[in-house]
Amino acid sequence: MELLKLSDSGLYCEIGNFFIDPWRPVDRALITHAHSDHARPGSRSYLCQADSAPIMRLRLGEDARIETTSYGETTTINGVSVSFHPAGHIMGSAQIRVEYKGEVFVVSGDYKTDPDPTCLPFEPVVCHTFISESTFGLPVYQWPESKRVFSEINRWWCANRDQGKTSILFVYSLGKAQRVLLGIDASIGAIHTHGAVENINEIYRESGVTLPVTHRVSGERKDDWRGALILAPPSAHQSAWVKKFGSVSTGFASGWMRIRGARRRRSVDRGFVLSDHADWRGLNSAIEGSGAATVLLTHGYTSAMVRNLTEKGLDARTLATEYAADENGGE
């Protein structure tokens, strides 16, 4: 019996009778992180890393049965040992290590190897089989140093401010927004947030992450938006919501901005290459660090990565999962 295999509902451990990040409701779901394509509602019970729990609660509702574990702590489920390890993706994100009779699988969830002050750094976990995401599994995806990207955002914001314009930066509400808030120079001007972003900011603050002061955009208040920075989820783009800000410059912070033409397709004025996923080099170094002889790849550009790993002598295959191909589940 394989320790973990793909079923209609998701990655399944038959011996332990649990699922990891299932896309259909199941009895027992172990969750790598709270992005909506990994943490879906309807399961009877959830197990996640403790820092993930408040966000899971916000998204899955008051009635969801959520149990927590700490990084590195071992839980035994029907004789199978399970532990969670930092994935460096967003607050509380984890790789899940599954061990039975000496055989070890690690399910990466989403991860990155670049620094992020909102979460613990990615921790290499040695295993026989590594189930890795591959969202940006093409050599063209190479991230610039994040410090450089934050300077670009600062310069763009300053230039807009000096022209009396409002800067609207589209960022995924969970993870990316908070990383941006800690990366930029908050002294440039006022920062306002879409409700979806501010709800997550509140949880991060309650968890001890010191974010700069932000103001929730509300319908009633008449603010002077000139010179301000507005953080909003990509879904707010081209909605009535953005109309109220008058003369604006728009930007999008995402790994997708690495590709020529992506900015125009998103119809924003500026693209900033900033991702909460590993780039090609990050994926390769994480896979190497796992020491795994077998690598199963989920979401994204898996076929180029399969070829690359096969050439290195690894047993590499694609797993047809139902995680969103868009970064952070399109949030």
Ligand SMILES: [Zn+2]
């Ligand atoms: Zn994902």
Ligand SMILES: [Zn+2]
């Ligand atoms: Zn994610």
